[in-house]
Amino acid sequence: MGRSERLWFIDLSAGPTFVSMWYDLPLQVTMEDQSINPYSDGGALWLTELLADYIWEFVYNLAAPDFVYDPPWSEKFKVEIVIIDCREEPEKAIVPIESTVNLTLIRRAVSGLLPLSEVDVEAIFLNVTDFPELNVLINKYSGKLDSWMHKYLFLSPMNISYVGAQPIYEYLKRNLSLLTPEISGNRSGHVIPVIAFAFSQDKHFMFKYKWLIAGLNPESSAIWGVSFREFALIGLSQRDFLYGEYAEPKQEGKGLGFSQVIIHEVGHMLGLAHPHTYGDLGDFVSSAMSYFSYEYNFSIFDRDALARIYTDKLLMKAYRDIMEAKEKLPLKLDLEKVKAVENMMNETEKLIDAIEQEYLKMNYVKAWEMALKVCEMAHEILGIVKALPPIPREIIAELENKKLEIEHLKEEYSDLLSKYESLLSENEAFSSKLGLFKDLTILLFITTISLLITTIFFVMKKRKCPLTSKDTAIP
Numbered sequence: 424m425g426r427s428e429r430l431w432f433i434d435l436s437a438g439p440t441f442v443s444m445w446y447d448l449p450l451q452v453t454m455e456d457q458s459i460n461p462y463s464d465g466g467a468l469w470l471t472e473l474l475a476d477y478i479w480e481f482v483y484n485l486a487a488p489d490f491v492y493d494p495p496w497s498e499k500f501k502v503e504i505v506i507i508d509c510r511e512e513p514e515k516a517i518v519p520i521e522s523t524v525n526l527t528l529i530r531r532a533v534s535g536l537l538p539l540s541e542v543d544v545e546a547i548f549l550n551v552t553d554f555p556e557l558n559v560l561i562n563k564y565s566g567k568l569d570s571w572m573h574k575y576l577f578l579s580p581m582n583i584s585y586v587g588a589q590p591i592y593e594y595l596k597r598n599l600s601l602l603t604p605e606i607s608g609n610r611s612g613h614v615i616p617v618i619a620f621a622f623s624q625d626k627h628f629m630f631k632y633k634w635l636i637a638g639l640n641p642e643s644s645a646i647w648g649v650s651f652r653e654f655a656l657i658g659l660s661q662r663d664f665l666y667g668e669y670a671e672p673k674q675e676g677k678g679l680g681f682s683q684v685i686i687h688e689v690g691h692m693l694g695l696a697h698p699h700t701y702g703d704l705g706d707f708v709s710s711a712m713s714y715f716s717y718e719y720n721f722s723i724f725d726r727d728a729l730a731r732i733y734t735d736k737l738l739m740k741a742y743r744d745i746m747e748a749k750e751k752l753p754l755k756l757d758l759e760k761v762k763a764v765e766n767m768m769n770e771t772e773k774l775i776d777a778i779e780q781e782y783l784k785m786n787y788v789k790a791w792e793m794a795l796k797v798c799e800m801a802h803e804i805l806g807i808v809k810a811l812p813p814i815p816r817e818i819i820a821e822l823e824n825k826k827l828e829i830e831h832l833k834e835e836y837s838d839l840l841s842k843y844e845s846l847l848s849e850n851e852a853f854s855s856k857l858g859l860f861k862d863l864t865i866l867l868f869i870t871t872i873s874l875l876i877t878t879i880f881f882v883m884k885k886r887k888c889p890l891t892s893k894d895t896a897i898p
């Protein structure tokens with residue numbers, strides 16, 4: 424999985440794996456063990472959570488992985504390999520030191536990971552006898568891990584030949600310039616130093632930290648390699664070079680060399696983590712970063728991870744340059760050039776939108792390539808803006824004064840506006856009162872008129888009535 428397609432699949436009915444005996448049991452075994460009915464509500468929830476665990480592993484291991492180091496970016500990378508031979512003369516005769524490494528395989532793998540950089544791989548071969556202090560340290564810190572507990576209690580003898588990695592690391596850190604003179608880390612050239620030891624018999628490096636005595640975790644005992652910030656430290660032995668002799672069935676003339684371990688450790692130096700950091704199933708990804716697959720190339724997930732972080736970093740740098748240019752531009756005098764720079768800025772911002780589109784389509788290398796261009800454009804814009812003649816100090820001071828005046832006028836205006844508004848509202852209140860008064864006056868007028876008419880009517884009526892009765896009484 425992950426060789427060229429962004430695909431990850433899990434057979435839930437398979438397992439267990441050799442590294443996760445009790446974590447990735449087959450679904451049917453676990454369900455029977457815990458009497459789970461997937462058709463019940465509880466069983467459906469259990470199954471959903473199981474799937475969620477695996478999806479979580481996928482996201483953190485492969486889709487959005489962490490980095491072990493901040494990935495360095497450069498137009499040129501040089502993997503500088505120093506192989507120090509610590510073996511006996513007969514061992515050297517059986518396996519020539521030059522045959523333990525294949526530079527073409529390393530170059531191909533690293534170039535695949537860094538398609539937009541020039542990648543160079545070089546190796547030099549040295550003898551430990553040329554470094555007496557180092558030779559003394561290796562002998563002093565060599566030993567055999569022969570755990571009594573493992574031998575008699577767990578009945579699994581260890582017998583691991585080792586060299587303590589810590590003192591050798593300290594020595595190399597102090598004396599790195601003796602071995603690799605060209606150490607640098609900038610945009611135009613970045614050197615990745617790899618110090619690899621060819622040990623006698625079956626010796627390996629080992630870290631002697633807090634020891635889980637009941638376990639046989641390869642990461643807590645003998646190691647093939649480790650990547651520090653300054654360099655990668657690798658140690659293989661004669662037994663590794665002739666591993667075919669010890670394999671079952673025997674594969675004569677075949678063995679393990681430095682190439683795969685170097686590719687793996689260079690991956691770490693460039694920031695990549697193991698695809699099994701958050702769950703052992705990631706170990707089956709087709710990547711030089713996994714343990715199980717023993718691949719010489721990086722997975723699509725590794726390539727995506729680096730292309731994405733490089734694009735992000737370049738875009739962030741471009742944004743920073745554009746922001747700085749935008750801040751400085753209003754203080755520049757040459758109006759014609761200011762206009763031209765504004766046009767360049769618009770072009771850059773359009774390209775940034777196009778990068779985001781490529782990114783969304785998961786065309787990360789394309790986005791990375793475009794981000795390199797954008798970064799250059801933003802850098803150029805900032806350079807032009809910095810070089811433009813600034814507006815003279817007196818004009819700036821006058822502008823500042825005018826600005827203050829404008830601020831002052833604005834304040835006065837807002838004061839006046841609020842006064843006007845309050846007067847307006849008072850006027851409105853008065854008008855409404857006046858309206859009410861008018862209405863009342865009209866009402867009073869109408870009432871008075873009505874009363875007057877009524878009174879006249881009654882008076883007339885009263886005066887008419889006696890006359891009528893008199894008239895009728897006379898005849």
Ligand SMILES: [Zn+2]
Pocket residue numbers: 687691697
């Ligand atoms: Zn590793």
